[in-house]
Amino acid sequence: MWTLVPLGNPGPEYQDTRHNLGRLLLQRWLADRGLAPIPAKRFPSGTLYPLTDGLQALVPSTYMNLSGEACLQAAAAGIYPRRLVLLYDDKDLPLGTGRFRLDGSDGGHNGLRSVFGCLDTTEIARLRLGIGPFERPLVDWVLGHWTDSEWERIDGLDKPFARFLDLLAGAGDLGTLANQVNPAEFWSG
Template sequence: MTKFLIVGLGNIGPEYAMTRHNAGFMVLDRMAAQYGFGFSMTRLAYTAKWQHKGKQLFFVKPTTYMNLSGRAVAYYLKQENIPVENLLVITDDKDLPFGKLRLKPKGSAGGHNGLRNIDEVLTTQEYARLRVGIGSNFSKGRQVDFVLGEFPDDEVSQLPEYLDRAGDAVLSFCTMGIQQTMNNYNQ
């Protein structure tokens, strides 16, 4: 059975739960609620396993905080014996408007500290990433406050549909492959 490692990036703790920087956690939490699987605290992460269309999906929400996410990613790739080409990292992206998704087969960290740490620990940028747009409605020097801020009410009302679409993209990546998923979900 083909195995996939799906990593949602975020920060642990209730103070971060609904912040833009936790978009990766939010996608996985939404999928868990939708499909009825649950997360357990394990080494370096909250993890869950779920089977979908003959594929074994191993979900990870690192507890190492965003800037040290690579430790958990490397650990579970090795622990679960999953090749890096079956890794998908879900992260927020301030360079995409809210509501937009962008799947890429590889790429740079683009200023994202979580991706930067994963690149360093894995010593490669050759893994798929699903970028979840959070917009960039902040003034100069206020980026940290923006990404660690909560979604405004008008966006909160749109989150369920947006998170569902991201979850659908995750499942498509695992079953249809990256090219077909990019064709269907990149806007």
């Protein structure tokens, strides 16, 4: 079982912001399939939802910078950190692209920094979802709402994101998965 962790900020005012791209794509994927997951377990900082065979989602209820708290609580309840797959926005990737990694630094992303600090490891799989090119000030950019032209690019992410989740659900070897989903052609629809 893989546990998706869509990083983002809670509340309707943040729903359509760049920082919540992972949550947005997961919500769109659920809506396309007519799925309305029922919570399986609630933690003080997040909720666990069953999705499909092989996939569940841990949705933090904290702000982005405290995302690690939900991951730590889930780990204490028996969810192995090496079975987490973080979904998050990446300012350094162009909008409409994705990059799957098995480990590495936080790259200055506060949500990742929180997860890595709480779990005391950087060996956590993650799908980086591009929101670039970004503008300064960065905080205003990531908390800004999508433009009409950006929505068109997001629409183009639905199919590759669904393919990613299908491959992940059946994946035993994440290294092989990375080779399948990292080529630019994968993200072109």
